[in-house]
Amino acid sequence: MRRITAALIVLSAWAGSSHADESTQAPVLTLETYAALQAAIAPSPSECVWREIGWLPTFGDAVAEARRDGKPIFLWAMNGHPLACV
Amino acid sequence: MIARRAVFPDAKVRDLLQRFVPAADEVGRLQRGKDPESLLFQKVAEQGHYAGRSVPTSTRQGLYATTADGRLLASINHNDPTRVAAMLEKALAAWDALPETERGAQAGWDGTTQRQRLEGRYPQEGLVLRVTTRDLPRPGAAGAAQRDGWRAKAWNLDYAWFRSPEAAAFVPAARTLGATRALEGPTLDRLTRVTLVDNVRGQTYPAPKESLERARLTTTVTASEGTRLTLVLEGEARWEQSGTWHIGGQSPPTPTKRGFEGRLLGSATWDTETQRFVAFELLAIGTRWGATQYNGRHDDLDANPIGYLFELASDAPHEHIVPAGFWEYGW
Numbered sequence: 001m002r003r004i005t006a007a008l009i010v011l012s013a014w015a016g017s018s019h020a021d022e023s024t025q026a027p028v029l030t031l032e033t034y035a036a037l038q039a040a041i042a043p044s045p046s047e048c049v050w051r052e053i054g055w056l057p058t059f060g061d062a063v064a065e066a067r068r069d070g071k072p073i074f075l076w077a078m079n080g081h082p083l084a085c086v
Numbered sequence: 087m088i089a090r091r092a093v094f095p096d097a098k099v100r101d102l103l104q105r106f107v108p109a110a111d112e113v114g115r116l117q118r119g120k121d122p123e124s125l126l127f128q129k130v131a132e133q134g135h136y137a138g139r140s141v142p143t144s145t146r147q148g149l150y151a152t153t154a155d156g157r158l159l160a161s162i163n164h165n166d167p168t169r170v171a172a173m174l175e176k177a178l179a180a181w182d183a184l185p186e187t188e189r190g191a192q193a194g195w196d197g198t199t200q201r202q203r204l205e206g207r208y209p210q211e212g213l214v215l216r217v218t219t220r221d222l223p224r225p226g227a228a229g230a231a232q233r234d235g236w237r238a239k240a241w242n243l244d245y246a247w248f249r250s251p252e253a254a255a256f257v258p259a260a261r262t263l264g265a266t267r268a269l270e271g272p273t274l275d276r277l278t279r280v281t282l283v284d285n286v287r288g289q290t291y292p293a294p295k296e297s298l299e300r301a302r303l304t305t306t307v308t309a310s311e312g313t314r315l316t317l318v319l320e321g322e323a324r325w326e327q328s329g330t331w332h333i334g335g336q337s338p339p340t341p342t343k344r345g346f347e348g349r350l351l352g353s354a355t356w357d358t359e360t361q362r363f364v365a366f367e368l369l370a371i372g373t374r375w376g377a378t379q380y381n382g383r384h385d386d387l388d389a390n391p392i393g394y395l396f397e398l399a400s401d402a403p404h405e406h407i408v409p410a411g412f413w414e415y416g417w
Binding site: 026028029030031034037038040042046049050053055056059060061062064065066070071072073074075076077078082084086 | 087089090091093094095100103105106107108109110111112113114116123126127130131145146147148149150151152153154159174177178181189190191192195196197198201203205218219220222223224225239241242243244245285288289348349350351367369370371372373380389390391392393394395403404405406407408409410
């Protein structure tokens with residue numbers, strides 16, 4: 001989180017400086033700005049905790065494993081796949 | 087999206103989930119399909135929190151605990167971890183009270199036969215990229231407003247799939263330093279109008295082919311050592327679509343434009359022996375504007391900065407997710 005926060009501060013400065021594209025106010029992507037922009041977008045470890053649960057990607061996969069292991073199923077069902085684009 | 091940060095990091099929820107087989111799935115296909123997997127889900131859902139519901143929508147979204155043969159143990163649709171933990175405890179109590187013979191290990195659909203899933207088209211020998219999307223900081227008052235509430239934290243995930251020949255299409259024919267290749271066709275299409283869409287706050291549609299005004303991505307060999315070629319990727323894209331969308335969810339249809347314009351830059355390493363990428367990272371940085379029905383931009387139509395990070399996905403099951411714009415792939 002600290003890494004991303006730091007990068008966002010840097011990017012905030014860019015967005016209002018000569019580094020910004022005046023027509024769009026977007027930071028300009030160059031070799032020099034690449035690392036900070038990458039850090040600003042990449043999820044922090046704390047943002048990815050939900051992905052650490054051993055999710056199976058389909059209901060059917062869970063049915064097969066539950067039958068094999070004698071366990072109940074927990075299903076998270078959403079519009080859009082909960083593990084990707086919701 | 088809220089459950090990602092509110093429910094599943096919760097220690098008690100995670101502890102209780104140890105006793106379950108945890109799975110996640112897209113509900114639309116499951117609640118409408120006629121295949122065995124969908125029918126089993128419908129059996130579960132019609133015992134649950136939205137059973138029989140058709141107003142305001144017929145959605146069956148939520149969290150379900152069930153036996154393998156579809157006996158509901160408990161369900162809820164909520165983002166409060168305390169309530170979800172209580173639902174899990176209720177489910178485990180019901181499970182523990184069931185005789186072994188009624189836990190569904192032998193009854194019903196086996197989870198594997200007659201499957202009708204696009205996941206079967208996962209390009210095992212090709213290239214699978216994880217795509218993270220996030221708003222970038224805005225200057226001035228817009229920046230201050232952006233930092234308030236959940237919008238500042240919003241980000242989303244998608245995937246981009248490439249079959250082996252499509253992955254190889256990134257690599258210049260000549261393996262000499264400075265050799266270049268301009269991507270074209272489906273590979274370029276997939277990286278631009280299909281993936282560079284505004285899903286930061288919620289899902290949206292790929293941009294149609296006719297909306298693509300500029301798309302270019304060039305790869306250049308910058309190093310060669312043994313079987314490894316290092317490539318730099320550089321390009322740009324712009325698309326804009328006019329349309330009429332219910333941009334406030336269930337609001338009246340509103341004519342508007344949506345689009346993206348920006349630059350792409352990254353690097354990748356190709357193994358000439360295995361014919362696969364062993365490293366891949368690409369950024370797309372630019373501006374998005376407009377809104378569609380479910381992407382949460384009804385109050386944020388103006389052009390503002392957005393960023394995309396493409397990375398190699400792992401081969402873990404939770405990354406075998408069909409890309410949101412898959413129907414544009416033509417596979």
